[in-house]
Structures are given as C-alpha cells and as structure tokens.
Amino acid sequence: MISDVVLLGGPGAGKGTQAQILQKRFGYRQMSTGDLLRDHRARGTELGVAAQGYMQRGELVPDDLIVKMVEGELSADTAVLFDGFPRTVAQARALDAMLQARGRGLPSAVYFEVSRPELESRLLGRWTNPRNGRIYNERTNPPRTPGIDDEDGGPLVQREDDKPDTVGKRLDVFEAQTMPLVGFYRDGAASRLVRIDASRPVDDVTHDLLHALQMEHAHE
Ligand code: AP5
Numbered sequence: 001m002i003s004d005v006v007l008l009g010g011p012g013a014g015k016g017t018q019a020q021i022l023q024k025r026f027g028y029r030q031m032s033t034g035d036l037l038r039d040h041r042a043r044g045t046e047l048g049v050a051a052q053g054y055m056q057r058g059e060l061v062p063d064d065l066i067v068k069m070v071e072g073e074l075s076a077d078t079a080v081l082f083d084g085f086p087r088t089v090a091q092a093r094a095l096d097a098m099l100q101a102r103g104r105g106l107p108s109a110v111y112f113e114v115s116r117p118e119l120e121s122r123l124l125g126r127w128t129n130p131r132n133g134r135i136y137n138e139r140t141n142p143p144r145t146p147g148i149d150d151e152d153g154g155p156l157v158q159r160e161d162d163k164p165d166t167v168g169k170r171l172d173v174f175e176a177q178t179m180p181l182v183g184f185y186r187d188g189a190a191s192r193l194v195r196i197d198a199s200r201p202v203d204d205v206t207h208d209l210l211h212a213l214q215m216e217h218a219h220e
C-alpha cells in the first residue's frame with residue numbers, strides 16, 4: 001500500500017520533476033500548490049486574484065487560503081505526493097489534521113537537499129510547458145529545440161518568479177519559513193523524515209527517492 005508523501009525542498013530542488021516521474025509510473029497523484037495557484041490565476045478566480053501579488057513578490061500566500069484550497073482538492077483514495085505544500089508549520093499541522101479527519105495515516109516527508117547556488121542556477125535555467133506543466137532545464141535537461149516542447153511542439157515559457165530578484169526572495173522565504181518543517185517532521189514521537197541528496201542527476205534522485213519510499217523493487 002502506498003501512503004501520502006510530502007516532498008520538502010527549496011525552490012528548484014526538483015520536487016516537481018520527481019513528482020511527475022512518480023505520478024506517471026506509480027499512480028501517485030501529484031498535488032502542486034504552485035501549479036494549482038497558477039491555474040487559479042489563469043482563470044481569474046477570487047483566490048487567483050488574492051494570490052497574485054504574493055507570488056509575484058516571491059512571498060508565501062497566506063496559510064488560510066492555501067489550506068482551504070488543498071482541502072477542496074483532497075479526494076478519496078489516491079495517495080498524494082504533496083509538492084510545495086506544506087510550507088509552514090501551521091500548514092503542516094493543518095495537513096496532519098485533514099488527513100486524520102479522513103481516516104488516513106500521517107504523511108511521511110522526503111527532504112530534497114540542494115545547495116543555494118545550485119538552486120539559483122536551476123531556477124534561472126528552467127523552462128516549462130504551460131499546457132501540461134512539463135519541466136525542462138537549459139543546462140541539465142534541455143528540450144531538443146530551444147524554447148519548444150518535445151512532445152506537443154508548442155512554446156515553452158519561463159516563469160515570472162524565476163527572475164533573479166524574485167529567486168533570491170523565494171530562497172530567503174524558504175530558509176526562514178519552510179526549513180523549520182525539517183524539524184517538524186524529524187522530531188515527533190517517531191521521525192517521519194528522510195533526507196536525499198537531490199543535487200545529483202535526475203535518475204539518481206529518482207532512485208534514492210524510490211528507496212526512501214521503499215518502492216525500489218517497483219522500479220521499471
Ligand atoms: P511553487 O510553484 O511551488 O514553486 P517552488 O516551491 O518555488 O518550487 P519550484 O516549482 O520552483 O521547484 P521544484 O522543486 O518543483 O523544481 P523543478 O522540478 O521545477 O510555488 C510558487 C509560488 O506559489 C510560491 O513562491 C508562493 O508564492 C506560492 N505557493 C505555492 N505553494 C504555497 C504554499 N504551500 N504556501 C504558500 N504559498 C505557496 O526543477 C527546477 C529546475 O531544475 C528545472 O529546470 C529542472 O529541469 C531542473 N532539475 C530538476 N531536478 C534536477 C536534477 N536532479 N539535476 C539537475 N537539474 C534538475
């Protein structure tokens with residue numbers, strides 16, 4: 001049986017890249033709060049309008065808005081890979097309560113360790129397909145033709161919050177507000193935290209992640 005997992009790591013650590021791989025191969029559901037918020041913004045919902053300024057400045061969207069959004073997205077049985085959520089201790093407590101209220105176990109957490117200079121470099125070279133969320137990197141995982149998606153042939157875009165100033169702010173916010181979650185998941189009655197070296201190539205990180213989730217035998 002697979003259970004819910006929190007992917008914890010700085011902006012650019014590779015959470016989305018790995019979540020897409022595990023979703024495709026193992027039937028997890030990736031729940032990226034960043035992608036959900038970008039979708040709300042594209043549709044011009046009340047939440048999207050409220051979130052816009054925070055996201056453009058590289059700040060966190062307030063906890064109450066995020067928790068309400070996640071609560072609305074939790075469905076019955078599929079095990080979820082939480083990508084970019086929780087990001088504060090208040091969100092982590094709310095997630096535990098939401099899952100317990102639904103009769104599910106507490107999630108485990110995998111912390112993607114990557115140095116700050118590597119995170120900066122990855123974010124500044126990231127390109128994504130806005131139609132399906134597919135992620136590339138001009139240095140480490142380039143598309144066959146620059147700026148064009150390998151699968152649908154449409155244009156790739158750079159995220160507005162991947163500009164140098166905003167990247168610096170996002171990294172500061174991660175260190176101040178999200179790093180305390182390492183202690184939150186490590187220091188309970190039983191540790192729920194596994195660390196992986198996510199500075200290695202994508203396939204190696206996938207291998208270590210599957211090992212952390214004790215799914216290495218299910219590897220294709
Ligand atoms: P969000 O969209 O969640 O951004 P993030 O956490 O900053 O994470 P990223 O998507 O930037 O990075 P990632 O770890 O997924 O890396 P990726 O796989 O793309 O959040 C955006 C904003 O929304 C926030 O700033 C905030 O305002 C708001 N928000 C979202 N959730 C919130 C919450 N819970 N509470 C409050 N506010 C919230 O990889 C990065 C690059 O590296 C890619 O180019 C990739 O190809 C490359 N790469 C990946 N793995 C490797 C590898 N192993 N080796 C080399 N390159 C690699």
